[in-house]
Amino acid sequence: MKYGLIGEKLGHSFSKEIHEKLGRYEYELKELRPDELESFIKAADFEGINVTIPYKEDVIPYLDELSEPAEKAGAVNTIANKGGRLIGYNTDIGGMKMLSERLGIDMKDKNVLIAGSGGTSKTALTLAKELGADKAVRVSRSGREDAVTYEQAYSDYKDADILINTTPLGMYPEVNGIAFDLDAFEHIEGVIDAVYNPLRSKLVRAAREREIPAEGGLYMLVAQAMLAAEKFTGEPVSAHDLNRIFEETLRDKSNLVLIGMPGSGKTSYGSILAEKLGREIIETDDEVVKAAGMEIGEIFEKCGEKHFRDLESEVIKKASLEGSKIISTGGGAVLRKENVDDLSMNGKLVFLNRPLEELMPTEDRPLANDREKIKSLYAERLPIYMAAADAVVDLTGWDEADADKIWSAAL
Numbered sequence: 001m002k003y004g005l006i007g008e009k010l011g012h013s014f015s016k017e018i019h020e021k022l023g024r025y026e027y028e029l030k031e032l033r034p035d036e037l038e039s040f041i042k043a044a045d046f047e048g049i050n051v052t053i054p055y056k057e058d059v060i061p062y063l064d065e066l067s068e069p070a071e072k073a074g075a076v077n078t079i080a081n082k083g084g085r086l087i088g089y090n091t092d093i094g095g096m097k098m099l100s101e102r103l104g105i106d107m108k109d110k111n112v113l114i115a116g117s118g119g120t121s122k123t124a125l126t127l128a129k130e131l132g133a134d135k136a137v138r139v140s141r142s143g144r145e146d147a148v149t150y151e152q153a154y155s156d157y158k159d160a161d162i163l164i165n166t167t168p169l170g171m172y173p174e175v176n177g178i179a180f181d182l183d184a185f186e187h188i189e190g191v192i193d194a195v196y197n198p199l200r201s202k203l204v205r206a207a208r209e210r211e212i213p214a215e216g217g218l219y220m221l222v223a224q225a226m227l228a229a230e231k232f233t234g235e236p237v238s239a240h241d242l243n244r245i246f247e248e249t250l251r252d253k254s255n256l257v258l259i260g261m262p263g264s265g266k267t268s269y270g271s272i273l274a275e276k277l278g279r280e281i282i283e284t285d286d287e288v289v290k291a292a293g294m295e296i297g298e299i300f301e302k303c304g305e306k307h308f309r310d311l312e313s314e315v316i317k318k319a320s321l322e323g324s325k326i327i328s329t330g331g332g333a334v335l336r337k338e339n340v341d342d343l344s345m346n347g348k349l350v351f352l353n354r355p356l357e358e359l360m361p362t363e364d365r366p367l368a369n370d371r372e373k374i375k376s377l378y379a380e381r382l383p384i385y386m387a388a389a390d391a392v393v394d395l396t397g398w399d400e401a402d403a404d405k406i407w408s409a410a411l
Contacts, residue, residue: 003232004028006040007052012172012197014218014249015050018225021245024233038062041079041086048080048232050225053168056119063088073126075119078228089231092123095224096164096192097131103213105162105190108132113157115139115179116166117147120194124164133162154184163203165193170201175321175345178202188212196221198345199253199323205341218253222246247411253323255347256410259385261378262331263362264354265395265402270328272403281326284333287315309336317342331377334388344390348410351389355396 003025005015010029019027025047032040037055041062051059056075060066063076064085070076076088100107112128114121117140128136137157143149148156163185169177175198182188182203191207191214200208200216207214222245226237256273258266267283274281285296288311292299299308312330316339319327323346333339334349343349356378386392391409395402 001028001030001045001049002026002047003049004030004046005050005052006030006032006037006055008032008034008054010052013052014196014221014253015225017252018222018245018249019229021248022226022229022237022241024229024235034058044081044084044086046079046081048078048228050228051077051079053118053120057122060088062086069093069126073119073122075122077119077123077224078231080231087231089228090123090126091224091227091231092120092220093127093130094227095220095222096124096127096194098223099192099215099217099220100127100131100190102219103190103192103215105192105213106131107136107162109134110161110189111157111159112136112162112164113139113153113160113180114164114166115169117142117145118166120166124166124192124194128162128164154181158184158186160185161187161189163188163191163207165191165195165201165203168195170198170203171195172197173321176202178206182206182210182212190214192220193217194220197253198321199250200345202345205344218250219246222249251411253346254410255320255323255325255327255343256407257327257329257343257347257349258352258406259329259334259349259388260331260352261354261359261374261381261385263359263374264331264352265398266328266352268398269352269403269406270326272400273407274326276403277326277407279324279326281328282319283328284312284315284319285330287319288312288330291315313339313342320345320347322346331381334384335381340388348390349388350406350410351385351392352406353385353392353394358396 004027010031016027056077059076065087067089070088070090073090077092078089080087107128110133112133114124121138125136138147139153140147163180165179167179169179193201193203194217195201196217204214204216226242258270270281291311320342359374393406393409
């Protein structure tokens with residue numbers, strides 16, 4: 001390959017799409033076993049490669065030259081082949097700096113805790129020091145290599161201002177992992193998570209729930225990729241292209257999640273958008289019916305609402321794991337906080353707000369099969385929909401063009 005990414009496991013990687021959006025070269029993903037790394041690097045049959053877990057430190061002995069940032073960090077994520085000389089760079093530092101600036105996080109005179117002991121943790125440590133952090137400490141389970149243990153972090157560093165996660169905790173498919181217990185700290189001002197798949201890790205969602213500025217690693221991933229492209233080709237990448245590629249990648253990887261009352265148009269508009277965008281549509285009510293082997297009314301009658309809600313939560317958890325889908329939810333899906341949390345992991349929640357007088361009762365909806373039930377549900381659920389939604393689209397009547405309005409609201 002001429003350009004690409006090497007690592008041990010790359011099934012979760014977005015790098016191919018990101019680099020190829022720039023339009024300069026084709027980009028490949030190449031998984032290498034540890035025993036294959038040396039021969040691959042020594043063969044130098046590439047123009048430029050990126051390096052990810054677990055090889056950011058392992059590649060260094062095979063390189064002819066290191067940039068100053070890479071030498072300081074002791075980690076390389078970018079290698080350019082310049083006439084047979086392999087030069088190692090660390091564009092993660094620049095990418096993480098851009099992410100911190102995007103979040104408005106100022107590390108000067110702050111106490112920074114960094115979860116992890118690998119190459120990206122060294123990147124974060126180098127950046128924190130360069131930005132004038134008062135204290136910057138790595139945290140690991142073992143506490144080796146000048147790191148502290150998590151027990152020490154929770155007892156001795158409660159005054160930490162900024163948390164940075166560089167571990168795979170929370171990364172797909174183990175999305176329930178979380179690097180830090182936020183309740184252990186007294187006044188966190190910002191959280192950076194290098195995890196980008198899912199788009200919003202459990203750590204990021206927990207921080208945002210506490211109104212702490214927090215973001216996952218997608219912007220950092222795109223920024224470091226653009227900096228790497230500059231090293232590969234010698235041509236600068238504009239801020240416009242960086243932001244364009246980030247927005248396109250975020251849009252492409254995000255789920256569009258439709259929430260709202262029964263009869264508000266979630267199924268109809270979801271189907272239109274799925275066909276238009278070439279996306280899979282998941283109807284959570286249909287998936288519950290499949291799982292139960294009976295219709296919704298029968299589930300309510302034989303097993304009760306709680307059983308239905310439990311099945312619904314299982315369906316939502318599974319549907320939310322991956323991105324790039326349309327998810328049409330049942331009317332009561334947002335009643336459980338855990339469902340909203342799962343749907344937010346990779347999705348933008350859009351509330352289809354149809355006037356009460358346009359919501360018609362139907363026999364297949366046990367909680368909305370007569371006019372009085374609909375009125376009661378609407379009054380109860382409207383504030384819940386509004387609180388859960390990332391965007392609200394007001395609908396009256398029926399117009400297929402409203403599908404475009406719904407999609408625009410999600411961007």
